[in-house]
Amino acid sequence: MNLRVGFIGGGNMAEAFISAFVDGELLLPSQISVSDVLKERLDYLKEKYGVKTYLCNLQVVTESDVIFLAVKPQVMTTVLKEVAGSLYPSQIVVSMAAGYPIRKIEEIIGDDKKVVRIMPNILVKIRKGVVAYCDNKRLLDEERKYVKELLSTCSEVFDLDEKLFDAVTALAGSGPAFVFLILEALSDGGVKLGLPRDVALKLATQVLIGSAEMVRAGEHPEVLKDKVTSPAGTTIAGLSALEENRTRFALIKALEEACKRSVEITKLVEGM
Numbered sequence: 001m002n003l004r005v006g007f008i009g010g011g012n013m014a015e016a017f018i019s020a021f022v023d024g025e026l027l028l029p030s031q032i033s034v035s036d037v038l039k040e041r042l043d044y045l046k047e048k049y050g051v052k053t054y055l056c057n058l059q060v061v062t063e064s065d066v067i068f069l070a071v072k073p074q075v076m077t078t079v080l081k082e083v084a085g086s087l088y089p090s091q092i093v094v095s096m097a098a099g100y101p102i103r104k105i106e107e108i109i110g111d112d113k114k115v116v117r118i119m120p121n122i123l124v125k126i127r128k129g130v131v132a133y134c135d136n137k138r139l140l141d142e143e144r145k146y147v148k149e150l151l152s153t154c155s156e157v158f159d160l161d162e163k164l165f166d167a168v169t170a171l172a173g174s175g176p177a178f179v180f181l182i183l184e185a186l187s188d189g190g191v192k193l194g195l196p197r198d199v200a201l202k203l204a205t206q207v208l209i210g211s212a213e214m215v216r217a218g219e220h221p222e223v224l225k226d227k228v229t230s231p232a233g234t235t236i237a238g239l240s241a242l243e244e245n246r247t248r249f250a251l252i253k254a255l256e257e258a259c260k261r262s263v264e265i266t267k268l269v270e271g272m
């Protein structure tokens, strides 16, 4: 299968996917079309990636077999209503909107349409993303395979029940922002101790990448933590400060709040 891919909304996530698809040489720029309400944004995408761009969303619908909806959840209902009459049941609609359920998409465009819901993260831009995947079971096996292959070029794809999407949105969708904050804070700590800013950021980044790689290699983080921690040493002094400041709780709470917001967004869009 070699389908034409469109994006409605050409913001951060659309660019992350376009960049990955083009750089990964899975799609030619001429197979990709994008629409947005901002002409400057479209000019930028056309110039940088060579994709086809339109101010009209319906043009993307006409030119695509797979249509990624990459607008904010609050804009989804308007966009879906706008394109509903032009969609064919053979086309595949892929939504990445946080908190926007498949049933709401079907309510607007019809339940005869092929609908995929994904929750990606910004790391797809460097082809190290994760994507949670579910669909409304209307895709043919080969179509599902194709969409997953497309997503696999830039991410690890997890088949998950839609019920888990709020939690996945918190951990995987919002997660990079939490990690960026941690990196920034570690760099600040280094600067406070006298390290030059650029050195502090590089050290913090390498520590994070290396630590994640060790966990990926198969060891549990708790076991690894104990290997770093000497009796009466430096690490336990730092860990004790983290416990005193309830760092674990703060991170758990961050995910809970992000998940709660995803549920709130669903309630909000269901009333639209």
Ligand SMILES: NC(=O)C1=CN([C@@H]2O[C@H](COP(=O)(O)OP(=O)(O)OC[C@H]3O[C@@H](n4cnc5c(N)ncnc54)[C@H](O)[C@@H]3O)[C@@H](O)[C@H]2O)C=CC1
Pocket (backbone or CB within 6 Å): 008, 009, 010, 011, 012, 013, 014, 035, 036, 037, 038, 041, 057, 069, 070, 071, 072, 073, 075, 078, 079, 096, 097, 098, 119, 120, 121, 122, 173, 174
């Ligand atoms: N940014 C992230 O890391 C992640 C975002 N998401 C989801 O991806 C979706 C897109 O998010 P971002 O790319 O971050 O947002 P963004 O704000 O960067 O991009 C949205 C784009 O939609 C355009 N737009 C607004 N109204 C439009 C309309 N009526 N027709 C066509 N285009 C229109 C905007 O001009 C903007 O360029 C959201 O639903 C979000 O929940 C999901 C996972 C991660």
Ligand SMILES: O=C(O)[C@@H]1CCC=N1
Pocket (backbone or CB within 6 Å): 098, 169, 173, 174
């Ligand atoms: O902040 C947001 O709502 C979006 C969804 C996940 C990441 N960014």
